[in-house]
Amino acid sequence: MIDKIVASxxxxxxxxxxxxxxxxxxxxxxxxxxxLIEALxxxxxxxxxxVSNNAGTGTxxxxxxxxxxxxxxxxxxxxxxxxxxxxxxxxxxxxxxxEIVPQxxxxxxxxxxxxxxPAFYTPTAAGTLLAEGKEIRGRSTAGACVLEHALPGDVxxxxxxxxxxxxxxxxxxxxxxxxxxxxxxxxxxxxxxxxIVPLGELDPERIVTPGVFVDRVVHxxxxxxxxx
Amino acid sequence: MGAQAQAGAIxxxxxxxxxxxxxxxxxxxxxxxxxxxxxxxxxxHVPPDREVIFQSENGVIAMGPAPAPGExxxxxxxxxxxxxxxxxxxxxxxxxxxxxxxxxxxx
Numbered sequence: 001m002i003d004k005i006v007a008s009x010x011x012x013x014x015x016x017x018x019x020x021x022x023x024x025x026x027x028x029x030x031x032x033x034x035x036l037i038e039a040l041x042x043x044x045x046x047x048x049x050x051v052s053n054n055a056g057t058g059t060x061x062x063x064x065x066x067x068x069x070x071x072x073x074x075x076x077x078x079x080x081x082x083x084x085x086x087x088x089x090x091x092x093x094x095x096x097x098x099e100i101v102p103q104x105x106x107x108x109x110x111x112x113x114x115x116x117x118p119a120f121y122t123p124t125a126a127g128t129l130l131a132e133g134k135e136i137r138g139r140s141t142a143g144a145c146v147l148e149h150a151l152p153g154d155v156x157x158x159x160x161x162x163x164x165x166x167x168x169x170x171x172x173x174x175x176x177x178x179x180x181x182x183x184x185x186x187x188x189x190x191x192x193x194x195x196i197v198p199l200g201e202l203d204p205e206r207i208v209t210p211g212v213f214v215d216r217v218v219h220x221x222x223x224x225x226x227x228x
Numbered sequence: 229m230g231a232q233a234q235a236g237a238i239x240x241x242x243x244x245x246x247x248x249x250x251x252x253x254x255x256x257x258x259x260x261x262x263x264x265x266x267x268x269x270x271x272x273h274v275p276p277d278r279e280v281i282f283q284s285e286n287g288v289i290a291m292g293p294a295p296a297p298g299e300x301x302x303x304x305x306x307x308x309x310x311x312x313x314x315x316x317x318x319x320x321x322x323x324x325x326x327x328x329x330x331x332x333x334x335x
Contacts, residue, residue: 027286027287028286028305028309030286030305078264081309172303173288173320174287224303226302
């Protein structure tokens, strides 16, 4: 029997080791797998490279992981938000590396990783600091394209709305965001889900992420996201 | 060339008035991305009978205006992480997946 359900967030993050690249879903605090991130803090891994749209706010979740000195580098599209104090302090002190990726390029680098595409060209960032050191094709300013590489993860931390024991997933409203694309882009995908449903109960037309991309699922019914 | 330039003076507008001015320029049938910050207010100022499809970079297509008090849904946010509503025809895409790569010619 295929059963990817595990009993605790601690058990779910067992495959994560120091030095890994960790893809973390979410946009702001919606669709963000905060319980898995907190479990990473408890586990005590270090030297992580984190890929996330935002770079944490407040003092919990990703902000806590960074504050505890467990993150070597953040790759994100929008690091500064209201309350992103931990990142700003670490960055000022030179204690964390930051790679800024334009948001569409971030989504496409992740998608490419999941689809087995090693690299692609995009006009985004051509002629800017973000293109320095990268191959450029096309001579005119308008036609110049930047070579961007796929961004695979060792693990992905995902928040889903419903999951079954095969790891088939649905998402809730804007909680979908980067979660499906990250679930496909990592060698090991770990999910916290609000609802666990019996296999066969999810309408096949509603399943967004097939279970073939998922390795572990833990049931975390915490309610609604805290936006502040 | 807008009315302001013709008048030779720039009227002072608050945030809501700027958003309303932009909303007035958006024709029926357009697909419009609302980025973080002031642009997210534009959805509040398009008349409900004018069909404009607002998309948000976090993956929401067919956003409506801000919710009425008591109808807020923390699962439904825009690019600025503010709560929004949906219009009929709504969809959720992966973030970045809803962007259209090339401008399409206006009909």
